Amino acid sequence: MTPAELSRTVLRSVRGAVEEQELSVSVPARIVVQPPPRPGCGDYASNVALQLARQAGRPAREVAEILRKRLSGSAGIARVEIAGPGFLNFTLGDGAQAALVREVLARGESYGGAAAGQGPVAAGPVAGAAGDARAAVVAEALARIDAAAGLGGRRAGEQPVLAPARDDLATLVARLGADEARWVLLRPAAQDPVRVPERPVQRESNPRFRVQYAYARARALGRHARELGFGSEPGDVGAPVRGQAADDGSSDGAGSAAQALKSFHTLLATYPSVVESAARLRAPDRVVRHLEATADAFFRWHDDYPPLPVGEQKPLAVHRARLALAEAGRTVLANGLRLLGISAPEHL
Numbered sequence: 001m002t003p004a005e006l007s008r009t010v011l012r013s014v015r016g017a018v019e020e021q022e023l024s025v026s027v028p029a030r031i032v033v034q035p036p037p038r039p040g041c042g043d044y045a046s047n048v049a050l051q052l053a054r055q056a057g058r059p060a061r062e063v064a065e066i067l068r069k070r071l072s073g074s075a076g077i078a079r080v081e082i083a084g085p086g087f088l089n090f091t092l093g094d095g096a097q098a099a100l101v102r103e104v105l106a107r108g109e110s111y112g113g114a115a116a117g118q119g120p121v122a123a124g125p126v127a128g129a130a131g132d133a134r135a136a137v138v139a140e141a142l143a144r145i146d147a148a149a150g151l152g153g154r155r156a157g158e159q160p161v162l163a164p165a166r167d168d169l170a171t172l173v174a175r176l177g178a179d180e181a182r183w184v185l186l187r188p189a190a191q192d193p194v195r196v197p198e199r200p201v202q203r204e205s206n207p208r209f210r211v212q213y214a215y216a217r218a219r220a221l222g223r224h225a226r227e228l229g230f231g232s233e234p235g236d237v238g239a240p241v242r243g244q245a246a247d248d249g250s251s252d253g254a255g256s257a258a259q260a261l262k263s264f265h266t267l268l269a270t271y272p273s274v275v276e277s278a279a280r281l282r283a284p285d286r287v288v289r290h291l292e293a294t295a296d297a298f299f300r301w302h303d304d305y306p307p308l309p310v311g312e313q314k315p316l317a318v319h320r321a322r323l324a325l326a327e328a329g330r331t332v333l334a335n336g337l338r339l340l341g342i343s344a345p346e347h348l
Contacts, residue, residue: 011027023052
């Protein structure tokens with residue numbers, strides 16, 4: 001179950017409570033679910049009960065309990081709990097992570113939006129005066145993001161708030177290369193200045209390089225798997241390869257690895273909502289930062305759950321499942337880079 005599916009499920013529960021007169025509120029147009037602020041609070045959380053409480057004339061925890069009862073037992077949801085003043089915390093059922101991977105792979109280039117598979121706009125001297133470079137690159141990225149979010153291009157009367165770029169685009173492309181130039185212009189938030197490096201750095205300290213390298217690494221995993229004679233199949237990725245038992249019987253290393261796996265799944269699941277918010281807020285930097293987080297999570301997960309067998313080990317079901325997860329990560333990275341007009345190279 002993705003956050004969008006969970007949001008629709010919660011929305012149906014609100015609508016049902018209103019229709020059956022358990023709640024007297026206006027049904028909201030949409031309900032936000034997002035990862036909880038702290039580990040151990042389920043997979044997703046929503047403050048919908050707090051939002052509806054005033055209108056309902058009831059304490060938020062009472063509203064939350066009405067919704068909890070309706071949501072308990074819903075397909076894909078293992079547990080619904082009430083936290084604090086009335087937050088709903090959701091723990092997804094077994095198979096939710098494999099179902100997410102299956103959805104990402106099935107949708108491919110369209111994952112994250114109806115038009116996420118549009119071709120990139122070639123970088124070039126589309127702006128001449130200093131300061132126009134950032135405006136041009138942001139406008140191009142927002143046009144793609146709008147299309148992916150189903151908005152059909154820039155909305156009338158809306159312009160992004162831009163800080164001036166130091167150089168025109170042609171100069172930046174000549175100095176940094178097309179990908180680095182666009183990344184430099186798109187990464188800062190609208191109110192922040194552009195900081196142009198002296199030269200592009202092809203190492204992991206450069207976030208643009210890390211994102212492209214993560215994509216290239218995921219592509220290489222697929223090639224190596226084919227050479228070994230196996231393919232991907234969404235499923236249980238198994239236990240991490242590291243982690244020693246602590247004195248209390250827990251495994252700090254395994255716990256860290258499990259958190260890395262969960263973070264990676266969460267970033268894949270929330271990519272469509274990031275595209276939507278980037279369009280709504282006129283903020284392509286949200287896509288940039290989500291790609292950075294996804295790439296970093298990919299490397300942490302990959303180290304703990306290697307997708308390829310080692311030595312004489314035969315490919316197992318867990319390797320097929322890990323390979324499928326790597327392919328899902330590759331899909332999200334490729335789609336995000338495409339929206340930004342930045343290449344997704346097979347080799348680095």
